[in-house]
Amino acid sequence: MRRSLSILLAASALATAAQAVPTQWTVASGGNGHWYEFVPEPVLAELAYSLAASESYLGLSGYLATITSAAENQFASVTVAQGQLAWLGATDAGVEGQWVWRSGPEAGQALTYSNWNANEPNNCCGGENYLQTNYANQVGLWNDHGGPGNALQRNGYLVEFSGVVPEPGRWALMAAGLALLAAAVRRRRG
Ligand SMILES: [Ca+2]
Numbered sequence: 001m002r003r004s005l006s007i008l009l010a011a012s013a014l015a016t017a018a019q020a021v022p023t024q025w026t027v028a029s030g031g032n033g034h035w036y037e038f039v040p041e042p043v044l045a046e047l048a049y050s051l052a053a054s055e056s057y058l059g060l061s062g063y064l065a066t067i068t069s070a071a072e073n074q075f076a077s078v079t080v081a082q083g084q085l086a087w088l089g090a091t092d093a094g095v096e097g098q099w100v101w102r103s104g105p106e107a108g109q110a111l112t113y114s115n116w117n118a119n120e121p122n123n124c125c126g127g128e129n130y131l132q133t134n135y136a137n138q139v140g141l142w143n144d145h146g147g148p149g150n151a152l153q154r155n156g157y158l159v160e161f162s163g164v165v166p167e168p169g170r171w172a173l174m175a176a177g178l179a180l181l182a183a184a185v186r187r188r189r190g
């Protein structure tokens, strides 16, 4: 059992070795225990969703960050992203003006917290349907940007890690671990 677990952890560590080290918002400091990572690579908003979802850390699934309180916004936008422009996981691409989380445990839910900059969201320039934090060096303040109005907008993104969202790669890893475990049990019995 213990050996299978360490194999799983080692495989997970290998999969994330190339990434920056995420920072935990610890429960002891009043946080939710989740981990956050700012990826400085400039990408389109749609790509940020899939890149974030392809990440994992310590066996936890990654997703484009969902910010549900001022304290979480402070930790993610300031402590982790350090004021750099970053995509978050909300969009109003479904119904204009109705902002919902599209990633993580809150996927499909309306925003219960927001920190829009003055005069945002303004759906500028023929339509802006994705959420950024730290817009125009206004640390922690939010803006709508990206397609279709600003279809070529590329910036970094914030990844959040928690255990809630299953990811196909992780299930495959778990299945492989269970197969190893079953083989070990068979060997012991045989
Ligand atoms: Ca919009």
Ligand SMILES: [Ca+2]
Residues within 6 Å of the ligand: 120, 121, 122, 123, 124, 128, 143, 144, 145
């Ligand atoms: Ca805007």
